[in-house]
Amino acid sequence: MPPLTEQAHVILRRAIRAGDTAIDATAGNGHDTTFLARQVGPTGAVFAFDVQPAALDRTRDRLDAEGLTNVTLLYRDHAEMSEVIPERHHGQVAAVMFNLGYLPGGDAIVTTRGDRTVTAITAALKLLRPQGVLTVIAYVGHAGGLDEAAAVERLLREQKRTEFTVQLPDTASATATSPRLFAVTKQ
């Protein structure tokens, strides 16, 4: 099986068209932001959040290297997503990505946190347009990771089937320590 990041990209590619709006809730090293920026193209818009300046610098470098200018980098907590994303995009967002955990090659003390993640995903689900997709990759190896993954699963299981289709992690091929991919499509 390809890595979960690639699996998430495959799912998202189907939902994103040129000119769309997308959100990277955890910019990190900028791989996902760059992917989204390429998918939406020059007429689209990407908003990318991170709470670490180092992550936003790396993301900026990656975007600059590819000449991508359609991204707004936000030095903000993703739990503030509904206030930070301009109202004209509410209900219009094609894709939201969460790649949880800590910044690879950075400060492993700064990780996403279950309570903020749940607030952010709740906000993100409201921002999606019909047929918009949200993906979450959760890691269980770091402190709090297992609880965070469980909180994400609880939240997504609670969503109304009439409003969202939820794809839960593939437990058949997973071990207790494997990362977990969740994908949600708005009806």
Ligand SMILES: C[S@@+](CC[C@H](N)C(=O)[O-])C[C@H]1O[C@@H](n2cnc3c(N)ncnc32)[C@H](O)[C@@H]1O
């Ligand atoms: C696994 S990395 C993301 C990887 C990234 N998507 C990429 O393509 O390289 C997780 C990132 O989440 C960020 N983060 C942690 N808590 C956050 C929060 N409350 N809001 C936004 N970003 C947060 C961390 O600083 C870290 O850079």
